[in-house]
Amino acid sequence: xxxxxxxxxxxxxxxxxxxxxxxxxxxxxxxxxxxxxxxxxxxxxxxxxxxxxxxxxxxxxxxxxxxxxxxxxxxxxxxxxxxxxxxxxxxxxxxxxxxxxxxxxxxxx
Amino acid sequence: xxxxxxxxxxxxxxxxxxxxxxxxxxxxxxxxxxxxxxxxxxxxxxxxxxxxxxxxxxxxxxxxxxxxxxxxxxxxxxxxxxxxxxxxxxxxxxxxxxxxxxxxxxxxxxxxx
Numbered sequence: 001x002x003x004x005x006x007x008x009x010x011x012x013x014x015x016x017x018x019x020x021x022x023x024x025x026x027x028x029x030x031x032x033x034x035x036x037x038x039x040x041x042x043x044x045x046x047x048x049x050x051x052x053x054x055x056x057x058x059x060x061x062x063x064x065x066x067x068x069x070x071x072x073x074x075x076x077x078x079x080x081x082x083x084x085x086x087x088x089x090x091x092x093x094x095x096x097x098x099x100x101x102x103x104x105x106x107x108x109x
Numbered sequence: 110x111x112x113x114x115x116x117x118x119x120x121x122x123x124x125x126x127x128x129x130x131x132x133x134x135x136x137x138x139x140x141x142x143x144x145x146x147x148x149x150x151x152x153x154x155x156x157x158x159x160x161x162x163x164x165x166x167x168x169x170x171x172x173x174x175x176x177x178x179x180x181x182x183x184x185x186x187x188x189x190x191x192x193x194x195x196x197x198x199x200x201x202x203x204x205x206x207x208x209x210x211x212x213x214x215x216x217x218x219x220x221x222x
Contacts, residue, residue, distance in 0.1 A: 031208050033210075040118070040214055040215075042113075042199060042212035042213055042214045042215055043153075043199070043210070043212045044212075045209050045210070045211075048207060048209055050207070050208075056207070058209065090153065092210075094208055096141075096160070096208070097143070097155060097158060098143075098208075098210060099155070100145075100152040100153040100154075101152055102151065102152045103151075103152050
């Protein structure tokens with residue numbers, strides 16, 4: 001039982017490049033989330049999903065897209081990366097309590 | 110909109126001393142409240158949660174928290190801190206509709222020998 005896993009663990013992008021972050025959970029949770037963590041700001045919600053095939057915007061959705069084609073996976077896409085998207089990205093899944101993945105550290109140059 | 114305030118950015122305590130980390134929330138209904146801990150370079154681990162019932166909740170690693178509705182607070186306590194407790198601590202409130210969390214900005218705990 002791996003819980004919540006995230007790939008990759010670390011990535012460096014150049015401005016304008018695209019990438020996809022993958023989150024996978026094996027707890028059969030309906031709800032999944034993407035947060036970003038920046039120094040002194042805690043975690044902020046980017047997008048979330050309440051079930052397979054559904055997505056919704058959080059507090060800081062600009063510049064990101066998401067997809068939930070399978071219940072166990074939640075993908076976060078950056079179509080054209082910007083330096084402001086340098087951050088640590090956390091995925092979580094939940095029934096009532098959220099369980100977090102280990103994070104993806106992204107550096108955009 | 111809901112919000113969480115953690116007034117202390119950084120706290121230093123001596124090993125063996127008691128600890129209290131402050132958390133104040135703003136939420137229109139009965140809140141679901143959480144404390145998470147994050148070690149450097151790691152993800153977030155749940156320490157404890159409050160949904161309803163007894164206002165004093167026990168968590169892992171000897172932590173407890175008390176929900177005080179009149180003060181809109183959910184402070185985290187530990188009677189005797191260990192060096193391994195050095196980490197960053199986050200308080201959060203859940204939006205029960207989306208089941209999404211709003212986090213405070215965190216309190217970094219340093220433990221002196």
